[in-house]
Every structure is written in structure tokens, then in C-alpha cells.
Amino acid sequence: MSAFRIDPLLRTDTVVVWDTVCDGSGDHASDAPWRAAPHLVFPYRGLWVRHDGDELAVAEAGQVLLSNAHVDYRTHHPVQGGDASLVVQVEETMLRELAPLALMRDAEAFAFAEQRLRLDARASALVAMLRHSLREAIAEPLEAESLALTLVTRSLGPRTAHVAGSTAGRQRLADRTKLVLASDLSRRWTLAEIAAEIGVSPVYLTQVFQQVEGLPLYRYQLRLRLARALDRIGDVDDLARLGLELGFSSHSHFSAAFQQAYGRSPSEFREAVIARRQRKD
Known part of the structure; x- marks a missing residue:
């Protein structure tokens, strides 16, 4: 490739x-x-x-x-x-x-700000x-x-x-935190471990990330995991295993988080994708 x-x-x-x-x-x-x-x-x-x-x-x-x-x-x-x-x-x-x-930055020439x-x-x-x-x-x-x-x-x-916006320094800190979390989606990080990787205190990390991204650090990690589930859900048979691979503690934890975020369970979303394929065939 x-x-x-x-x-x-x-x-x-x-x-x-x-x-x-x-x-x-x-x-x-x-x-x-x-x-x-x-x-x-x-x-x-x-x-x-x-x-x-x-x-x-x-x-x-x-x-x-x-x-x-x-x-x-x-x-x-x-x-x-x-x-x-x-x-x-x-x-x-x-x-x-x-x-x-x-x-818009320039509506006449159409440029996003x-x-x-x-x-x-x-x-x-x-x-x-x-x-x-x-x-x-x-x-x-x-x-x-x-x-x-x-x-x-x-x-x-x-x-x-x-x-998403804040001072340049706080934005850089939030971006570095994102890199740490994205490096291993399945890892169950603790706040202290992430803060140590970034080189700041846990309290400062939580305050800055919330200010810059508008949501708590744990919810950001949850969104990353759920987005990866959306990417893979149409091509896997074992949804419980998928949830565990993405760091959820159990299938029920994965299913409840998915339902709350997207308004339907992982199996319902997967069935919708499969049903659309079958209608095509």
C-alpha cells in the first residue's frame, strides 16, 4: 500500500x-x-x-x-x-x-477562520x-x-x-495529552500516569484539559474508544471482545457507553449496517 x-x-x-x-x-x-x-x-x-x-x-x-x-x-x-x-x-x-x-474569516473569498x-x-x-x-x-x-x-x-x-481554543501553552498541553491517550486506546490510564507523562500535576492537567476541550479527560478518552468502535463495528462478529480490546471493563460497560453516546446499542448499530448490506444484495 x-x-x-x-x-x-x-x-x-x-x-x-x-x-x-x-x-x-x-x-x-x-x-x-x-x-x-x-x-x-x-x-x-x-x-x-x-x-x-x-x-x-x-x-x-x-x-x-x-x-x-x-x-x-x-x-x-x-x-x-x-x-x-x-x-x-x-x-x-x-x-x-x-x-x-x-x-468565516473571509466570506467573500470563502475562508474558514x-x-x-x-x-x-x-x-x-x-x-x-x-x-x-x-x-x-x-x-x-x-x-x-x-x-x-x-x-x-x-x-x-x-x-x-x-x-476548541485557549492560550497557546494550554492548547499544547491538551494536545500532548491527546497523543498520550491515542498511543494506547486499550490502556486503563490513571490520572497520575498521564500527568507524569506530560510533566504537570494531576490537578493542573484536569483543569487545563477541561478548559481547552470543554469536557473532562475521562470523557475524551471514552469518545476516542467509542469512535474506534464505530470504525470497526461493521466488520467484527464478537462485540464483547471488541469492547475489551478497546479498554472497556465488560461488554455491559461498552454497550451502555455506546447506547448513551449514539442512541442505540452496539448490536443494533451493527445490525443496521448489516441490514443495509443485505438490502443491497
């Missing part, structure tokens, strides 16, 4: 969707087909870092990266294992209708459903367009998307 693979999943006059996989050995493609227009990047596996000049954004599941046209973003991979993202490009006139002015937003759990579930539906070719173009536009609308909406 090449260092960076691009799989076109959908192309209509309204929406274009690509699935991208990087093995972590090189940079992301600078000549990618979406570069000429604004687009949204939804990481769903692994972790990578994107640089826009002196600013950086840690890209992991539960985030959307807002990307401007003709910008030479640089990437690097501080965590082994590679990464994967869904890239969604919406026709610009329609994107202007969906993007709040508060997120923010690098990234945090997503809520339902938006993350939409990423998984859109990807599964397109990869299995079980969504008609109209349905796929509707799913993609719903995802973009929810991602940019003021009630569901949250700008």
Missing part, C-alpha cells in the same frame, strides 16, 4: 466524498483532488497533526478539520499505526448557506454511517447526498460544534 491512499466514494454536482488512508510513513498528499475548494476532513481512525503556518491542529476522531482552498497544509504522525479520514466537499454556494458567519471544531456523538455516528453506506455501495446518490449534507450541517451548527 502506498503511504497515502485516496478512494473516491461519491461524486455528484452537490457533494463529493473521499475515504483516505495513510500508513503514517509520509505526508498527506499535497496534490489531493479536494485541494482546489473548501472541504471538511473527518478523522475516524488514528491520530495525526496538521500545520497551517505556525498553527497546528491535532486530528483525531470526534473532530472536523475545516480546510480552505489552495492552502499547503503540512502533516506529521506522532503516533504509530497510521490514520484514516473521510473528506467531504460541498458545492460552494450550498456550503455558504450552511457555514455560520462566525466561522477556525482550523477545527469538536463534534458531538451523533455527528460522529453520521460519519460512520456515511462511510459504511458508501464503501458497501448500499446508499443511492440521493440518500448519500442527504447523509453528507446532514453531517456537514450538524458539524457546523452552533449547538453541536464547539470551537
Whole structure:
């Protein structure tokens, strides 16, 4: 496999969707087909870092990266294992209708002011459903367009998307914490262990992370694990084993967390994916 693979999943006059996989050995493609227009990047596996000049954004599941046209973003991979993202490009006139002015730096030339937003759990579930539906070719173009536009609308909406921000120093501390957690999703970290890795006190770590990310550290780790479950759930038979592999203490713990986040149990979500495949066949 090449260092960076691009799989076109959908192309209509309204929406274009690509699935991208990087093995972590090189940079992301600078000549990618979406570069000429604004687009949204939804990481769903692994972790990578994107640089826009002196600013950086840690890209992991539960985030959307807002990307401007003709910008030479640089990437690097501080965590082994590679990464994967869904890239969604919406026709610009329609994107202007969906993007709040508060997120824009230059409305005339259409430029996002923010690098990234945090997503809520339902938006993350939409990423998984859109990807599964397109990869299995079980969504008609109209349905796929509707799913993609719903995802973009929810991602940019003021009630569901949250700008991550603080001072540069506190942002760096939060980003370093993310790298520690992403390095081993199955590990049951203690607060003291994470703080020791970062080189700060546990109290300071919890306060800063909450301020920067808008949620407690343990909930952030839970979201990482659940996002990985969404990525794998359509391709595994043993859901209890999947939960244990991702660090949940039991299947009931995994199932309850999944239900609370996405509104359905892991088995219900998996059955929905399988049912869509069967309808296609």
C-alpha cells in the first residue's frame, strides 16, 4: 500500500466524498483532488497533526478539520499505526448557506477562520454511517447526498460544534495529552500516569484539559474508544471482545457507553449496517 491512499466514494454536482488512508510513513498528499475548494476532513481512525503556518491542529476522531482552498497544509504522525479520514466537499454556494458567519474569516473569498471544531456523538455516528453506506455501495446518490449534507450541517451548527481554543501553552498541553491517550486506546490510564507523562500535576492537567476541550479527560478518552468502535463495528462478529480490546471493563460497560453516546446499542448499530448490506444484495 502506498503511504497515502485516496478512494473516491461519491461524486455528484452537490457533494463529493473521499475515504483516505495513510500508513503514517509520509505526508498527506499535497496534490489531493479536494485541494482546489473548501472541504471538511473527518478523522475516524488514528491520530495525526496538521500545520497551517505556525498553527497546528491535532486530528483525531470526534473532530472536523475545516480546510480552505489552495492552502499547503503540512502533516506529521506522532503516533504509530497510521490514520484514516473521510473528506467531504460541498458545492460552494450550498456550503455558504450552511457555514455560520462566525466561522468565516473571509466570506467573500470563502475562508474558514477556525482550523477545527469538536463534534458531538451523533455527528460522529453520521460519519460512520456515511462511510459504511458508501464503501458497501448500499446508499443511492440521493440518500448519500442527504447523509453528507446532514453531517456537514450538524458539524457546523452552533449547538453541536464547539470551537476548541485557549492560550497557546494550554492548547499544547491538551494536545500532548491527546497523543498520550491515542498511543494506547486499550490502556486503563490513571490520572497520575498521564500527568507524569506530560510533566504537570494531576490537578493542573484536569483543569487545563477541561478548559481547552470543554469536557473532562475521562470523557475524551471514552469518545476516542467509542469512535474506534464505530470504525470497526461493521466488520467484527464478537462485540464483547471488541469492547475489551478497546479498554472497556465488560461488554455491559461498552454497550451502555455506546447506547448513551449514539442512541442505540452496539448490536443494533451493527445490525443496521448489516441490514443495509443485505438490502443491497
